Structure formats: structure tokens, C-alpha cells
Amino acid sequence: MKGTLDRIIGNRMIFLAVLFVFFFLLLAVFVKDFFTLYNLTNMTQYAVELGLLALAETFVILSGGGGIDLSVGSIMSLAAMVIGVLIGRAGMSMALAVPLGLAAGTFMGYLNGVLISYTMIPPLIVTLATMYGYSSLALLIAVDPRFGANPMPVSNFSDSFYFLGQFRIFEIPFQVLCVLIPIVLVLLFLLNRTAFGRRLYGVGSNETAARFSGISVRRVRISVYTLSGFLCALAGWIITSRVASARPDIGSSYLLEAITIAVLGGVSIKGGEGTIGGVVLALVIITMLYNGMDISGIQPIWQLGILGVILVGAVLLNQILIARRRI
Amino acid sequence: MKTTVRRVLQMREVTILGVIIVLAVVLSLTTKNFLSTSNISNTLLGLSGIAIVSIGMTLVIVTGGIDVSVGSALGIASVVAGKLLMAHASAPVIVVAALAAGFAVGMLNGVIISYGNIPPIIVTLGTMNIIRALLFGVLGGRWVSGVPRTITPLGLGRFLSLPIPFWIALVLIAFFSVFLATRSQGRAVYAMGNNADAARVSGVNLNRTNLFVYSLTGALAGISGLIYVARTGIVQTNSGTGFELEVIAAVVLGGTSILGGKGTLVGSLLGAALLGLIQNGMVLLNIPALSEGLVTGGLIIVAVLIDIVRARGARP
């Protein structure tokens, strides 16, 4: 028995798979309405924005050197507001506004990367500062002069805007099929099968050796933060389309969840370790848990609390696994 | 004599004081209201909460850690105070309860960080959200307002025409400055931040030091929560959100190095003063309050950058 337990805990993917099955059965049996086609397909739509942010964190944390991005929620809010204001107030077409919004978010990520790589300021501090800076920017953009100096959400989008967030194909939400899954596949390829992915793992697992092996640590790190900015902006677009309104504070609670999913999925805070597969599994588990808690009427606030507990537990688990490895 | 003068001038604290004076002069010349007693008094009142918690945050950052949960700790302490006020509890009970609430949060952080060996950012990020959730739960999503004036003097009272909270801050800073200088636990904090390995070998108990700095920070956040309720008379669900950024900004502006090992309480007080001045200036100059995040975030980056450039220049 102990041997099996050891093996389960020892292999992250197996552990997550077991966890998934466990919670799935638990919820299916004890929570009414969980195990229905509607619910199962419905809950996947919440997973998209969260998943994008978690994947963003994954790449950033993988790059090591204390890599972390606290500004993911803020970039998401900012991109959402840019798109919202451009379409809703400036009357721009979607085909123009969306790319601009995505570009804005990507640039914010790039800025993070540059600050981190060219100054010696720890990523924690840089993204802490930009977290507040970017959300402040989002608030400023949201100010509608017609209504005074207060930030206002934007909700007057044309119907075509909602295809992204509210459309379904065979009951499966559009954004899952056409955004999340393709992105996951692309990132999977990027991380496991490209030279860039190689370099990323190298920089994260041993920065000095990477430098001595001819890898440009700077370029790799700037790239991951830029990628993070892009993914967050994408999430901002999707959620705006889904809830039919652009709000400047839309990203505030996502930070903790994104990091929790990444860490639970096996991404080591030290860098150089982690897989997309693990993160996706963790995403599924967390989404399931949230959904289950929602349906059974547990208040959102307690959900956040439970999430905090899960985060700490997940990191503890990581520590145990690393200690067992005896390098 | 000359070397002493030069050394004094090189001190970070003096530089900040200089900036504060310059900024104050500029503001008094460009705005009508800056020099009025009410404005100065309000500014001091506003920055007291930050100054108080900056004591603990300075020590936390000196040990190489960080605490983003202070806002939630402040929140929960203010909720506890608010609820007890509405229940007509006596002042001493309220004070102790609020302190205890903050202390408990800090202790929780300290325990998990020490014994779980988890990075402080992760732990305090987790507790920040957990405590905020708890706060919502206790308040039931509503605000508390119109509290009895049992502890109001704490927040709005004056002594020698300066707000009481400001005096509290001064007293606490003086007390802890002496503490750091005269107790080995104080030295241990700086030793840990300078060279944790050497400290451990010299017999410093790193876990106890961690417990100390984080629970102190929590307790101080509790005091600030108390003052907040006393000042405003209301308890909101989002009391204290964004507070942690201001405290970190004050500490960093005050010369504490983000990499650990270096920082003074007086410096953080001056940092808080500078921050308060800038915020006051923004209000007087009609810069939208929404830009606060941009300004504070930018300040943090600039301050840390200056520190890093200086450190690099000083190395032999």
C-alpha cells in the first residue's frame, strides 16, 4: 500500500489524475445537477480565461530567477478596457479594436520583461508595481467624461462581438474549442518541441549553465513575459465577450487562482520544472471544484479561502517531492 | 568633523528628508491649501496607518521576505473592532481584540513560512485572499456604519494639535528602534537578511526570527485597523485593499533594500511621509485619484532602481 501511495505522490501526472477522478466522483455523487451534460459543458467556459492566465504564469515561472507575474489580472483588465472603449465609445470596428487591445496587453508584458531583464529588480517587485500601475491605467481608460470622473464599464457592443464568448458548437462553448484548445496545443508544441522551449527549460533550471551554453537568458525572459501579456490580453477579450461588458476591475481575483493552478499542476517556483499537461489537469480540477462549490451554494468568498488553502498545500507538496529527489 | 558631515549627508534618510522639504516647498508655493493646519493634519492622519505597519514591513523585507496580506489583516482587525463596537464592548476589550486579530494573521503567515519552507510571496498571497474571504463572511457582505464613539478619540483626537494616530506611530517607531538596537532578536533580523547561512551557523534561530517579524507586522496591521475604524466610523468589505502596496512603497522609498539586510525604521517613516506628501499633492493638484496605482507603482520601481544602482557603485 505504501509503495503505491509513494508512486502516486511521486509522479505528478498520476497524482493529478487520481485527484481528478476522486473529485469528479465526489461531485458527481454528492452534488445535484453536477453530472449533467449542460453543467459539464457549461463549466468549461469559465475555464478559458483562467486557463490562459494559468498558462501565462506557467511560462513566466518556468523561466526561473524568481520569475512570477503578479500583473496578469491587471493586463487582462487593461486589455478588456482598451477593447471595450475602442468599440463601445470610439465606435471602432471589432476587427481593428481587438488586435489593438491584444497588442496593448502584449506590450505591457514586454515592458515587464524589459524591466526585469535590464534592471536587477526582482520580478516580484516589478510585477507588483506594474500590477497596480496597469490596473490604475485600466481605471483611467474607463473614465467616461460624459459621466464625470468615475470609471464606467462599457456594455454597448454589437451582437457580433459576442460570438467569442457566448456561442456554442455542439453544446461546447466556442471559446473552448476555438481558443483554449488550439492555444494549449500550440503552447504544448512551443514548450516541448521547439528550440525556444529547450532554452526556456535551460534558463529556468540553471541560469549559469544556460549562459555558459550560449543561451541568451535575457531574450528568453523577455519572451515569456511578452507571451504572458499576450495570453492575458486574449483572456481579457474573451471574458468581455462572455459577460457582455468591459469592466476595469475584471481581473482582480484571477491572480491567486492562476498561480494556484500553475503550482498545483507541477510548476516549481524555482523554475525549470513543469508541464502543460499538468497545468491543464490542474485547471480541470480547480474548475470542477469551483463549479461544484457554486452549484451547492457555497459562497464565493469561501471558495477563495479554500483556494488559498489549496495553494499552500500544493507548494508544500512540491517541496516534499523536491526533497525526495536527493540531487 | 568633515567626515562626519559627509557621512551624514550620504545617509539615505537625509536624502529623503531633503526631497520631502523640496516637495513641501513646491506644494506650498503652487497650491493654496497646502500649508493650512487642516491639510497638514489630515495628511499626517492618513499616513499614520502606513507608517505604523511599515515598522513590521521593514523588518520583513530586511529578512528577505515580503508580506502582501497586511491589507487583509487590517481589514479583519477593523471588522472585529467594528462588530465589538456595535455590541457596545468597552474600549480595552476592543483594542486587545483588534490587536489579537492582526497578530493571528501574522502568526499564521510566520508559521507557514518558517515550517513549511514556502516562499513568503506565495504564503501571504494565499492568506491575503483567505482572510479577505473570512472578512466577507463575518460582515455578511454589508458595511458597518454609525458605530458608537467609544474609541473615536483614538482616531480623531489631537495632542499638541497633531493627530493621535501620528503620535502612536512616533511612539511605536521610537520603541522599536530602541528594541532593534538593544535586543539580540533585533540583531538577528538584520543578520538573517545579510547572511542567513552565517546567521544559522552562529546560532540564530531563523524560524523564531520569521515568526517574530510576521506576527509583529500582523499586530501592527491590527492597530492600523483599529485606528481606521476610529477615524472613519465605518467598516467596509474592502477596507485595506491596496494598503499593502502603499506600505511596501513607503518602506522601499525609505531606503530599505528589497534584497534584504538593510533598512531603518526612521527611513520608512520618512518614506511614508514622502508617500503621503505625494498623495496629498496629487489631490491638491487635481490629479485623478485613479492614477494612484500608476504613481505608486512607478515610485517603487524608481526607488528600487536607485538602490540597486547605488549598491552596484559601492561594491569594491
Add this chain to the structure above:
Amino acid sequence: MDTILECRGVSKNFGGVAAVRNVNFTVDASEVHALVGENGAGKSTLIKMISGVLTPDEGEIHYKGRKVAIDSPRKAQEIGISAVYQEPMVYPELGVLENIFLGRELKNRLGGIDWAAENRKARELFESLGISTQLMSERMGALSVGLQQQVLIAKALAYDARVIIFDEPTAILTEHETQRLFSIIAKLKERQVGVVYISHRLEEIFAQTDRVTIMRDGEVVGEFPTREVDAKRIIGLMAGKLLVEEVAHAGKKSDTPILSVNSLSLAGWFSRISFDVYQGEILGFSGLVGSGRSEVAQCIFGVLRPDSGQILLDGRQVSFSSAEEAMRHGIAYLPEDRKVQGLFPILSTAYNITITRLRDIAAAFGGVDRAKEREIGEAYVRDLSIKTPSLDSKIYSLSGGNQQKVVVAKWLGVNPRIFILDEPTRGIDVSAKSEIHHMIARLAERGMAVLIISSELPEILKLCDRVIVMHEGAITGEFESGDITSENLLRAAIGERMLSEEAGREGAP
């Protein structure tokens, strides 16, 4: 003379290799006892056992007549053994007083720190050692290394040390500071303290010490009162009779140098280094640890930037700002510290071998051709006889020797024209060493220019056509074929001053 410290039959093994073997070593009160030996002779291991960083596998340590088990540095300090290392362990942002008393603060009745008492004690210690009391008000980080060292000596005395160990103390000191140190050591002797003095500077040893112990290959090969031995004898004992079988290679040396270094300098590491490198030749860089050899190599490789001087490749001046640039020009560098600089421990063998050749295994869309990767990996595993369960095994599970082979494979794959190997066989078992040596010979045969930086004399003697010796950042000798003897190399490694010393002594009446 009272014996304060005695090591009896002390041994220490690391992974089957004996670092220290059956060593007897004593320290008496009021004496300065020098400990000399080549790198890897076992000096630092012995010292680490005395100061509590390591514990002996065999043997006993007796302190003040009683057997003790020194299981931690704190324990060592408590019984009165202190060590002052080359790189002082200090708290830079704290003051001198804090640095001295940290962990052992003098307290007053209220339990608070008694600044006055600490001040008094520090003042007393400083004065007895002749250290300027002005230092007491300074921040530790503001002091020069020499002054920090003085504070640490005072700290040792604050702990009532009876044995103080100095590990290469003068390596980082100025002439003036060195003199100060010697006068402090004299004062220590007056206080009945026993001093262990590790150094390579024979002239210091002859001037300042009472006894000298020479170690080689983990054993004590000689112990004499200093006045009864001369430099030649000491070096002879350090080097031993090295009979090495030369590994010949059929490579032909090219006529013009492929790489020329002119007057290269890097503050704090080396100055005015000039030499040429030829294809088909194995050039050795000998010298003591810290002589600056690795740093020269790293400047050539682009990881460090020199302050002045030129590097010419194929006759044209180059200045590389990154390893990638150097690699593109055909230079490879096998780093000194494979764990930190050479390997990615948690990643696979295949990854480690191919990380320098991402371009060769490229596929469409920036992808990586897995089949090609395996092909390359398998080829090297075969060629270098790398023992690994599979190409996917994580590197940390391989033995030291096999890990090193992986790093070698990684760089061979780049097909460099110039291959710099920094301590290529450090920490490797004998058979793997031999394999790598033969491989290096083959490289030269193929026309590569090979530079070997090594602190192991046998290795240098075995392989090199030419040897350049560096000492404290300068070139002190260049030898070819027949002149490459262990004695010549060692003498140059310890510094030219040695020769004049010897001449002076031999000529003295």
C-alpha cells in the same frame, strides 16, 4: 610546548575516494604551524574537520588533552577553534561590534544587549592585537577585506579561541595589510594561541612559521621545524615522484597561431597575459586555484569582459560579448564547475548533450527533431562510453565521471576549432580520467587547438606539449617538452620569488 590540538589517524572519504588518509597533525600553544600542499592534497578537508564543517570517518581529535567530537562549526567555536577564511563570512550592512558579537551578545541584567560591555571588550581585544579602535564605529561592508579579516581575528578571540586557522590569509591583502597581519599573529602567539597557517607563499612560511607540515594525496609526507628545511625540499615533497605515462598524440602543430592573446587584463583577476595557441597542439595551463586561469579562458569565451588587451582569432581582433558569439566562431569552453556552469541537473541526458546544437536538430516551425536528437545522443553515449540507463535519465542520477562525459559530449558536438577544458577530470574516477585523456589526445590529432586548465600535475605532464604557468594573475613560466617537470611547474605556480629566496638561502653563510 603544550599541545592544544591533536589529530590522530584522521581519515575522510568522499564517494570512495580518500581525501584525507590516516593523518596525524598537532597544534601547540604559541606556535605558528604551516600546512602546505598542492590543490587536492587534503589541506582544506583536514581543516574542515578541525573546524567542524566535516566530521572524520576514522581517527580521533583531541583538544586540550581530551577527546572531542566536533560536529558543527558552532561547536568548534565554543571549544575554542576558529577559522578565518579567504572570503570572510560577514554581515556587510551591520557594524563591526554586531559582527563580532552576533549570536553571542553580551547582555545586561534586563536581557538587552549591553553595548557598553561589548564596546569595552572589543576595545580590549583590538588594543591587545594592535588593531585600530577607530574601526569599531564602521559598517563592516565599508571596510577593506584586510580590515574585515582583522575584525574576524578579534571575533575569534572574543570566542576565547585557543586555535586559530588561517586559510591563505595573505592572498587578498596588500603589502601593508600583510605586515599588519604578521604583527597580529605575533600578538596571538604572546597570548598562547596556536595558529595554523595554510599558504603557498614559501617566503612567508620561512619568515613567520615555527613548524611546517606537507601533505600530498591526502597524507602527511613530511613535518619539520621550519628552520630545518628548505624550499627545494618542501617542493620536492609536495610534488612527489611523479611517474606518468605520457599520452602521445600524432597531431602536428600548425605554423601560425589560431588564437593570440595580447596583454589581456581584468582587474582583480589577472594582468598582462599574452600567449599564442596553435592548432594540433595541447597547451596546458597550470597553477594554483585562484591564479586567474579560468577567468582568462572565460574572457576568451565571451562570458567575462576583459578591461584591456586584445584577443586575435585567425589574426583578426575579436571581442565576444556572449558565449553564443564565441561558439559561432568555433570556440568551446568546458567549465570548471560542471554542476553550476555545465549541466542542467534535472533535465535529461539527451537534453544536456544537444543543448548547444539546437540549430543542428532544428525542424519546421522552430521545432526540434526528436529523432535527430536521439541519434546524436546515442552516438556520443557510444563514443564516450557514457553509462546511463537511458537517454531520458536525469543528469543528476549519473556518476561524476559520466556527468563530465556528457558535458564533454555537449561541447564536442559543436565541433570547435579551439577547445578549452577547465579541470576536465576533477572528481572523476581513474578509468574515466584515462578515457577522457585519450579522447583529448585524439582531438589534437584531428587538428583542434586544445587548451587544458588543470591543477592536477599528472594530467598536465601526461598530455601537454606546452605548459604556461600562472601565479596570482600573471604568467610565471612557459615550458616545452623536456622542461615540463613537476618541479618546474610547481615552482612557477608558487611564484618566482621562490627562486631568489632559494638563491639567497643557499648563498648565506
